[in-house]
Amino acid sequence: xxxxxxxxxxxxxxxxxxxxxxxxxxxxxxxxxxxxxxxxxxxxxxxxxxxxxxxxxxxxxxxxxxxxxxxxxxxxxxxxxxxxxxxxxxxxxxxxxxxxxxxxxxxxxxxxxxxxxxxxxxxxxxxxxxxxxxxxxxxxxxxxxxxxxxxxxxxxxxxxxxxxxxxxxxxxxxxxxxxxxxxxxxxxxxxxxxxxxxxxxxxxxxxxxxxxxxxxxxx
Amino acid sequence: xxxxxxxxxxxxxxxxxxxxxxxxxxxxxxxxxxxxxxxxxxxxxxxxxxxxxxxxxxxxxxxxxxxxxxxxxxxxxxxxxxxxxxxxxxxxxxxxxxxxxxxxxxxxxxxxxxxxxxxxxxxxxxxxxxxxxxxxxxxxxxxxxxxxxxxxxxxxxxxxxxxxxxxxxxxxxxxxxxxxxxxxxxxxxxxxxxxxxxxxxxxxxxxxxxxxxxxxxxxxxxxxxxxxxxxxxxxxxxxxxxxxxxxxxxxxxxxxxxxxxxxxxxxxxxxxxxxxxxxxxxxxxxxxxxxxxxxxxxxxxxxxxxxxxxxxxxxxxxxxxxxxxxxxxxxxxxxxxxxxxxxxxxxxxxxxxxxx
Numbered sequence: 001x002x003x004x005x006x007x008x009x010x011x012x013x014x015x016x017x018x019x020x021x022x023x024x025x026x027x028x029x030x031x032x033x034x035x036x037x038x039x040x041x042x043x044x045x046x047x048x049x050x051x052x053x054x055x056x057x058x059x060x061x062x063x064x065x066x067x068x069x070x071x072x073x074x075x076x077x078x079x080x081x082x083x084x085x086x087x088x089x090x091x092x093x094x095x096x097x098x099x100x101x102x103x104x105x106x107x108x109x110x111x112x113x114x115x116x117x118x119x120x121x122x123x124x125x126x127x128x129x130x131x132x133x134x135x136x137x138x139x140x141x142x143x144x145x146x147x148x149x150x151x152x153x154x155x156x157x158x159x160x161x162x163x164x165x166x167x168x169x170x171x172x173x174x175x176x177x178x179x180x181x182x183x184x185x186x187x188x189x190x191x192x193x194x195x196x197x198x199x200x201x202x203x204x205x206x207x208x209x210x211x212x213x214x215x216x217x218x219x
Numbered sequence: 220x221x222x223x224x225x226x227x228x229x230x231x232x233x234x235x236x237x238x239x240x241x242x243x244x245x246x247x248x249x250x251x252x253x254x255x256x257x258x259x260x261x262x263x264x265x266x267x268x269x270x271x272x273x274x275x276x277x278x279x280x281x282x283x284x285x286x287x288x289x290x291x292x293x294x295x296x297x298x299x300x301x302x303x304x305x306x307x308x309x310x311x312x313x314x315x316x317x318x319x320x321x322x323x324x325x326x327x328x329x330x331x332x333x334x335x336x337x338x339x340x341x342x343x344x345x346x347x348x349x350x351x352x353x354x355x356x357x358x359x360x361x362x363x364x365x366x367x368x369x370x371x372x373x374x375x376x377x378x379x380x381x382x383x384x385x386x387x388x389x390x391x392x393x394x395x396x397x398x399x400x401x402x403x404x405x406x407x408x409x410x411x412x413x414x415x416x417x418x419x420x421x422x423x424x425x426x427x428x429x430x431x432x433x434x435x436x437x438x439x440x441x442x443x444x445x446x447x448x449x450x451x452x453x454x455x456x457x458x459x460x461x462x463x464x465x466x467x468x469x470x471x472x473x474x475x476x477x478x479x480x481x482x483x484x485x486x487x488x489x490x491x492x493x494x495x496x497x498x499x500x501x502x503x504x505x506x507x508x509x510x511x512x513x514x515x516x517x518x519x520x521x522x523x524x525x526x527x528x529x530x531x532x533x534x535x536x537x538x539x540x541x542x543x544x545x546x547x548x549x550x551x552x553x554x555x556x557x558x559x560x561x562x563x564x565x566x567x568x569x570x571x572x573x574x575x
Contacts, residue, residue, distance in 0.1 A: 030278060031256055031281070031487045031488060031491060032254055032256065033278070034254075057254075058282075058285075059285055059495065060281070060285055060491045060492070060494075060495045061254065061256065061491065063491075063494050063495040063497075063498035063499075064256055064367050064370075064490070064491055064494045064495070065367050066367075066498070067360055067364075067365070067366060067367050067370070067494050067497070067498065068360065068364045068365050068366040068367070068369070069366055083368065084366070084367065084368055087253075087368060088253040088254055089253070091252055091253040092253055094252075095252055095253060098253075128254075152252075154252070154255075155254055156278065
């Protein structure tokens with residue numbers, strides 16, 4: 001066999017093997033599903049002061065979270081959930097609160113989380129409530145965006161269909177709307193396909209690409 | 220000598236490095252994240268997917284599992300659907316490094332070429348993983364009514380033990396394969412030196428005289444003996460390589476350690492299904508679904524182990540030429556794979572330590 005051909009085949013074998021391993025890393029998918037209802041709270045002087053989330057978990061994670069916490073037939077109360085709520089709230093900062101609030105294209109910093117709880121609803125789904133205060137309240141500008149997503153895509157966050165966002169004490173004229181994730185463009189699909197075969201990441205934060213955004217306009 | 224040929228082991232190493240870089244983002248996980256399940260198996264999704272469709276399909280399977288568990292209340296026949304979906308879930312989901320695929324494949328690459336054994340290892344690791352999940356939820360939740368946090372902590376310990384095991388196996392492989400590589404390098408240089416020295420023997424098959432140990436040169440290589448590959452290659456039988464005849468001996472002890480290290484960390488999906496089934500009063504159905512998932516996982520892992528063995532066999536065949544070069548390529552390949560196992564273990568452990 002000519003050397004060049006031999007080398008080509010060797011390279012092909014290597015690529016095929018890489019693709020197999022890459023596929024194994026690429027097929028990750030969410031394990032936990034969350035329905036999001038968010039509120040944006042404004043301060044009396046019209047600045048964005050805090051984001052409050054109510055996250056409702058899917059029934060599988062809800063079963064997991066409530067396991068061992070209540071007698072059969074009883075709902076898990078906030079007090080009983082306190083340690084788990086505290087555990088989850090404590091980890092939020094490291095992961096960026098699963099929340100990106102951008103004013104004028106710039107992400108704001110959140111301060112310490114002090115208000116949070118978990119409870120089991122009568123339909124047995126678990127809710128996590130958390131208030132994320134902005135480190136420094138900021139004027140809303142012409143518009144700002146709110147994104148709730150897990151960059152690692154272990155958790156799939158979706159805004160609630162009927163009641164995704166509430167603006168509290170917003171300056172008059174502010175309104176909110178939801179932007180669904182853009183379908184992947186051809187170029188992006190191409191990147192994904194290439195990344196599949198090369199085994200290199202198409203760019204981190206894939207979870208963000210799958211997420212809906214809230215857009216709040218304050219003309 | 221053709222320079223591209225000389226670069227062959229380098230190519231093997233660089234292709235493995237490529238694999239490692241591809242797996243790296245998926246490995247950087249395991250920190251204790253909010254709302255984690257089973258010690259924090261990350262989605263690992265930062266590396267994306269083939270298409271959004273696949274992701275949607277995966278999510279669909281999880282929801283279908285929940286739906287079938289519900290359906291079992293009224294319709295026992297739903298168990299067949301549950302088994303089928305569990306199996307499909309296992310096939311597709313056999314994804315994260317937590318499932319030990321990368322470890323098994325690398326181990327096979329470093330160590331063994333017998334296809335059937337690779338597949339057996341993959342099955343055993345997947346079955347162990349399912350059993351660990353069943354034992355964890357069965358003992359912790361069913362017997363002791365443990366909470367999710369307590370189960371996460373237990374899973375954390377299992378994960379850490381698993382990573383420590385992977386590191387130990389990687390270190391052991393690096394030690395043995397590193398020595399074999401050095402030996403092959405010496406043999407290679409000795410051969411070149413001897414060619415440069417004299418014209419008389421040029422072109423004659425090289426015998427291991429330059430090895431400095433005349434006794435081993437003509438010893439028949441017993442398959443499975445530690446020196447089998449090197450010797451077999453030196454004896455000039457390497458042109459039509461039988462996958463099983465190549466390579467360092469296969470030890471069941473090493474294989475068992477690999478199965479345990481790769482399979483002792485329970486996966487989030489199985490824990491969720493089991494706890495959910497338990498909450499529905501259908502723990503047995505959860506166990507059935509878990510083992511269906513294990514079988515699916517085993518299929519994917521087995522395919523990967525097969526690919527590893529095959530890739531190496533192809534590489535060795537293509538490297539065929541003079542024997543010391545084949546030996547060197549094989550040793551280089553194996554050492555790189557050994558390094559990879561070690562790197563997997565370290566990356567997993569560091570990732571776990573990061574946030575725990």
